[in-house]
């Protein structure tokens with residue numbers, strides 16, 4: 001990640017440089033980081049908040065938070081990725097690792113991962129035969145066990161300050177959505193790839209198109225300052241100097257995957273959607289999002305009698321954004337998560353404690369809300385195993 005610079009109210013598109021951005025959605029107050037958990041309820045309640053003003057570029061389709069200030073976010077703090085403990089997400093990551101090793105012929109070669117988190121994905125690549133992996137991330141925790149024989153980790157910001165970093169594949173997963181100056185940053189990634197002749201570049205980001213179409217307000221976070229579709233990602237990568245080999249959706253159409261190599265590509269990739277369609281979805285988002293918030297308030301209000309429980313399954317960013325928008329009847333919501341590192345911690349904003357799913361046996365919730373529909377099957381199985389049969393309605 002880059003050392004963050006100051007961003008006032010942005011007036012130009014950070015992906016293509018065009019002016020005339022169209023403001024279409026605002027959130028007055030949301031915790032500045034939704035994936036940070038706290039040891040005490042007091043700290044969690046006092047956590048700083050940020051403001052979101054989403055702007056749409058009609059020229060390239062890129063969406064950005066026009067008032068994002070990177071200084072509100074401390075990426076050196078340890079955070080727990082919300083999905084690392086899910087079997088579904090693990091299956092996706094291992095399949096992707098196998099695919100990348102084959103696609104980029106990485107056996108016996110080097111990989112650079114920018115924004116490597118705790119190094120889990122590099123470890124998967126190491127298990128599939130890469131010769132060396134370098135990870136760089138300001139939030140890397142060196143105390144986690146990693147195969148130290150082939151993997152090297154740098155706890156720092158990525159950028160032109162590290163011209164020595166390169167690899168036969170340069171990859172980022174779930175990083176660009178946190179970067180305000182996306183086009184400039186992509187240029188740095190390409191420079192890292194160009195330092196190794198024949199190297200490729202891979203990036204994975206969340207897709208915003210379904211967020212727009214579904215009014216999915218729980219997927220708009222403060223720390224996500226940049227939002228992509230297949231079209232806006234493809235246009236930006238091509239504009240930065242990438243020849244795209246692959247541009248597609250994955251993980252239940254929630255993520256965008258792009259592969260390529262430095263080179264020229266003037267024609268759009270066939271997967272890039274028409275800008276007119278996107279503009280229409282952007283226009284409908286604010287109305288849809290408001291209706292969704294009202295709908296959830298009514299639904300929770302309908303099932304919750306005094307002493308009753310609603311369970312939010314997944315103590316991550318979606319839960320923080322969901323609870324911040326919907327509001328919660330005091331004491332009526334239990335937040336559970338299968339990640340043992342989250343147990344006993346408190347969510348920023350609402351200051352609700354994250355508990356293990358086993359607490360639901362006693363609480364006997366009337367309604368369970370999986371924060372990610374892709375885990376609904378897993379969650380139903382766990383609930384059945386506890387002898388519970390609540391209504392399960394994913395976001």
Ligand SMILES: [Zn+2]
Nearest residue numbers: 013016057060
């Ligand atoms: Zn643009």
